[in-house]
Amino acid sequence: MRIFFYSVIDIMDNHNKFKFLGFYLNEDIYAVPISDICEINRIANLYKEKSFDRAVIGMINYHGKTTPVYNLKEILNMNCVKQDTLTMWFAFKHASSVSCFAFDSLYQMLHASTERIDTVSEFATMDMHAQYVKTYLRINEKLIPVLTLEKWVKETI
Secondary structure: OOOOOOEEEEOOHHHOEEEEEEEEEOOEEEEEEHHHEEEEEEOOOOEOOOOOOOOEEEEEEEOOEEEEEEEHHHHOOOOOOOOOOOOEEEEEEOOOOEEEEEEOEEOOOOOOOOOOEEEEOOOOOOOOOHHHEEEEEEEOOEEEEEEOHHHHHHHHO
16 A cells, blocks of 8 residues: 655664654644554444444454454543544554554655654653653654554553
8 A cells, every 4th residue: 555654764873764654643743663554544344343442443354354443542542632533544563463543644744854854862751642652753843752552552452
């Protein structure tokens, strides 16, 4: 599948390059490493199944396996905001399996250059999502949290 946006940034150690997927949750921009993503798709044909987890918005048949789609707003405690804008999901691979996470829309910033993007490690985590933020990307004047979803997966699944 084609990815509409990614940013390539230079990390100072050994000149490694990393790519990040940027996406919106409400008005806020978040990112996850592209290396952890198997697929990005629009939400369609979710079917309901009994679940005790409030974060599950529905199930999909993901490559022959029944897989829940989790609401990232619920995971990040954004449950006081509008929930009806979830339009896309990405499949996130982790050690034992794949989990799917729903978000609002892709962050479409094209032609990102290493001169405009850097990692911000000296900042203390600034919001209530502290346990799921690995680092921040600074793009011009914006700070974009990079989520560590594998931590959430380990805690809940």
